[in-house]
Amino acid sequence: xxxxxxxxxxxxxxxxxxxxxxxxxxxxxxVPPEVEREVRPTLPNLPAWIGVKALSRxxxxxxxxxxxxxxxxxxxxxxxxxxxxxxxxxxxxxRRLAARLGLRVIGTLGLLLAAKDRGFxxxxxxxxxxxxxxxxxxxxxLYDRVIGQAGE
Numbered sequence: 001x002x003x004x005x006x007x008x009x010x011x012x013x014x015x016x017x018x019x020x021x022x023x024x025x026x027x028x029x030x031v032p033p034e035v036e037r038e039v040r041p042t043l044p045n046l047p048a049w050i051g052v053k054a055l056s057r058x059x060x061x062x063x064x065x066x067x068x069x070x071x072x073x074x075x076x077x078x079x080x081x082x083x084x085x086x087x088x089x090x091x092x093x094x095r096r097l098a099a100r101l102g103l104r105v106i107g108t109l110g111l112l113l114a115a116k117d118r119g120f121x122x123x124x125x126x127x128x129x130x131x132x133x134x135x136x137x138x139x140x141x142l143y144d145r146v147i148g149q150a151g152e
Contacts, residue, residue, distance in 0.1 A: 032074035
């Protein structure tokens with residue numbers, strides 16, 4: 001399954017040493033050049049399983065927006081270009097735009113839930129606590145919903 005990822009899920013999962021979950025859930029992971037630049041301070045050398053792929057044409061006009069950043073713009077455009085099975089985004093405006101354009105969207109917390117469903121993690125709560133420790137933003141309502149969805 002091909003996924004195109006934005007920087008925040010890669011950075012967050014790398015900070016809690018769970019970047020492997022993306023690889024375990026997707027057979028092919030691509031990032032556009034802007035995302036590679038954004039993650040470089042945290043991940044100076046991307047794992048071999050993450051491919052960097054430039055857009056073959058400029059970002060689609062329907063994707064260019066003042067409400068999403070250049071990385072999100074490239075992720076959505078690349079997702080459309082390669083017909084990705086999923087785009088991995090945390091930013092809400094970018095998630096809404098991607099979904100409106102017909103892309104399947106998952107975020108960092110959704111990856112954790114999927115990893116639990118597949119048996120790659122046994123409990124989500126410790127992973128959420130580790131995300132909080134690295135200043136990953138999630139309000140209490142979202143935290144509680146994820147814990148509830150995980151059945152914990």
